Amino acid sequence: MAYSKNLIDHYENPRNVGSLDKDSNEVGTGLVGAPACGDVMKLQIKVSDSGIIEDAKFKTFGCGSAIASSSLITEWVKGKSVDEAHSIKNTEIANHLALPPVKIHCSVLAEDAIKAAIADYKEKNKK
Amino acid sequence: MIKNIYFDYQATTPVDPRVIDKMLPYFGEIYGNPHSRNHSYGWEAEEAVEIARENVAKIINANPKEIIFTSGATESNNLAIKGLAEFYGDKKNHVITCVTEHKCVLESCRFLSEKKNFDVTYLPVKADGLIDLKELEKAITPKTLLVSIMGVHNEIGVIQPLKEIGEICKEKEVFFHTDCAQAVGKILLDVNLMNIDLMSISGHKMYGPKGVGALYVRRKPRVRISAMMSGGGQERGMRSGTLSPALCVGLGEACRIYSTEMDAENKKLMKLKNLLLNGIRSQCDEIYLNGSEDQRVPGNLNLSFAYIEGESLMMGIKNLAVSSGSACTSASLEPSYVLKALGVQEELAHTSLRIGLGRFTTEDDVNKAVDKIVSEVKRLRALSPLWEMAQDGVDLTKINWAAH
Numbered sequence: 001m002a003y004s005k006n007l008i009d010h011y012e013n014p015r016n017v018g019s020l021d022k023d024s025n026e027v028g029t030g031l032v033g034a035p036a037c038g039d040v041m042k043l044q045i046k047v048s049d050s051g052i053i054e055d056a057k058f059k060t061f062g063c064g065s066a067i068a069s070s071s072l073i074t075e076w077v078k079g080k081s082v083d084e085a086h087s088i089k090n091t092e093i094a095n096h097l098a099l100p101p102v103k104i105h106c107s108v109l110a111e112d113a114i115k116a117a118i119a120d121y122k123e124k125n126k127k
Numbered sequence: 128m129i130k131n132i133y134f135d136y137q138a139t140t141p142v143d144p145r146v147i148d149k150m151l152p153y154f155g156e157i158y159g160n161p162h163s164r165n166h167s168y169g170w171e172a173e174e175a176v177e178i179a180r181e182n183v184a185k186i187i188n189a190n191p192k193e194i195i196f197t198s199g200a201t202e203s204n205n206l207a208i209k210g211l212a213e214f215y216g217d218k219k220n221h222v223i224t225c226v227t228e229h230k231c232v233l234e235s236c237r238f239l240s241e242k243k244n245f246d247v248t249y250l251p252v253k254a255d256g257l258i259d260l261k262e263l264e265k266a267i268t269p270k271t272l273l274v275s276i277m278g279v280h281n282e283i284g285v286i287q288p289l290k291e292i293g294e295i296c297k298e299k300e301v302f303f304h305t306d307c308a309q310a311v312g313k314i315l316l317d318v319n320l321m322n323i324d325l326m327s328i329s330g331h332k333m334y335g336p337k338g339v340g341a342l343y344v345r346r347k348p349r350v351r352i353s354a355m356m357s358g359g360g361q362e363r364g365m366r367s368g369t370l371s372p373a374l375c376v377g378l379g380e381a382c383r384i385y386s387t388e389m390d391a392e393n394k395k396l397m398k399l400k401n402l403l404l405n406g407i408r409s410q411c412d413e414i415y416l417n418g419s420e421d422q423r424v425p426g427n428l429n430l431s432f433a434y435i436e437g438e439s440l441m442m443g444i445k446n447l448a449v450s451s452g453s454a455c456t457s458a459s460l461e462p463s464y465v466l467k468a469l470g471v472q473e474e475l476a477h478t479s480l481r482i483g484l485g486r487f488t489t490e491d492d493v494n495k496a497v498d499k500i501v502s503e504v505k506r507l508r509a510l511s512p513l514w515e516m517a518q519d520g521v522d523l524t525k526i527n528w529a530a531h
Contacts, residue, residue, distance in 0.1 A: 035474035035477070036472070036473040036528070037473075037477075038436055041512070042515075059510055060511070060512065061513045061514075062439065
């Protein structure tokens with residue numbers, strides 16, 4: 001199976017690897033997937049007072065496509081508002097990385113991860 | 128460009144140059160049909176085939192008349208299981224095999240149960256990948272025709288207790304077939320000492336050509352099988368079709384080489400295996416060997432790299448040609464049925480790779496592989512949320528994961 005240049009680039013040089021302080025009120029954390037299914041993504045966002053995502057970090061257990069999908073989405077959400085980030089579709093990720101059909105679920109997981117991180121952030125900051 | 132290194136000797140092996148040399152004349156000047164009885168062209172080809180047959184027989188201590196050439200181990204397994212069932216099926220209709228057998232054995236047995244009114248018992252394996260002999264004994268009934276258990280496992284490299292299985296089968300008067308595609312040349316095989324009635328052999332797993340194999344069929348006491356293909360009745364009526372002298376010669380030469388070099392090769396592979404395993408384990412924690420630690424051939428290392436998904440590791444070590452137990456590379460996404468049968472947890476099964484060592488693997492290859500694997504394991508663990516959680520003391524089994 002030949003993977004696209006974009007995918008290999010994100011796999012070999014993943015962006016924004018790491019962790020943010022999960023206890024901070026500015027940080028939302030999403031942890032999705034399951035080890036038994038072969039992929040787990042942890043995606044964190046740091047949101048400014050004005051609702052802009054200032055920073056994003058990820059760690060992923062999964063195949064190359066899963067690592068690339070999560071790396072790509074951290075790159076995309078930085079600088080976006082929470083609402084804009086929430087509207088990112090898995091198909092955009094799949095297209096950008098040219099994921100083969102059997103790997104589409106990796107992009108779905110990345111979309112789930114950002115939505116889970118946003119939900120966690122909103123839950124923490126309920127007024 | 129980094130040079131690719133081959134570590135997939137269980138998938139197939141390169142043809143030994145000595146084997147190629149022996150085969151070449153049979154693609155050119157010696158072109159007779161080995162079944163032509165009335166001229167020297169036929170006689171010459173026939174003589175070559177018969178010498179090859181002797182070489183195959185010798186490595187398993189059989190008589191040359193007990194060797195049937197086939198297209199490979201898949202055909203041999205089909206012919207043994209279905210052919211025996213066809214011949215004896217009206218008297219006995221029960222077959223015993225094991226859950227970790229090769230697909231062609233499992234599918235042949237399934238064919239018998241679905242189309243030929245057979246009962247099939249699939250023996251479980253213990254955590255070390257070996258069958259429990261007591262379970263085997265218990266499973267045998269007066270209706271049992273055949274026990275089919277492989278010699279050396281293709282995916283995890285464990286060696287089944289063939290001699291003990293053979294003793295049980297002899298005592299209970301049940302035929303014993305063994306798929307030895309991965310065993311010939313790797314372990315000592317003796318059809319008489321081990322009471323084996325039928326044995327499948329493959330050319331391309333032992334530095335011979337693809338497209339040729341053999342089936343050993345015992346003559347004393349005689350084991351009968353029905354042929355699968357109708358035709359000219361070649362191979363003592365059990366396998367019709369003109370033999371390819373080149374392929375037969377190739378298989379014979381591969382066997383001849385092993386009958387003198389097996390011990391030396393095993394010693395070399397043992398050394399390389401230890402170099403590889405100790406090299407990785409001394410630099411990385413939580414590397415698990417799947418299958419028995421001691422009852423295994425040295426050329427097969429099936430390892431689980433906890434907290435790293437197998438395919439991502441394969442991508443990272445892409446100049447090393449290995450095979451994945453994680454199956455994330457295949458269409459199914461299901462981890463290996465073999466590792467599952469061993470009771471390897473799914474999360475660990477997803478982290479498994481099979482690294483195969485063989486005749487042409489060098490110490491330098493292994494050192495390069497260790498360096499590459501260790502650096503990728505470290506890189507991918509730094510990327511893994513599971514590794515991070517495990518380091519922080521989080522019990523991963525206590526988390527309520529959302530299966531998807």
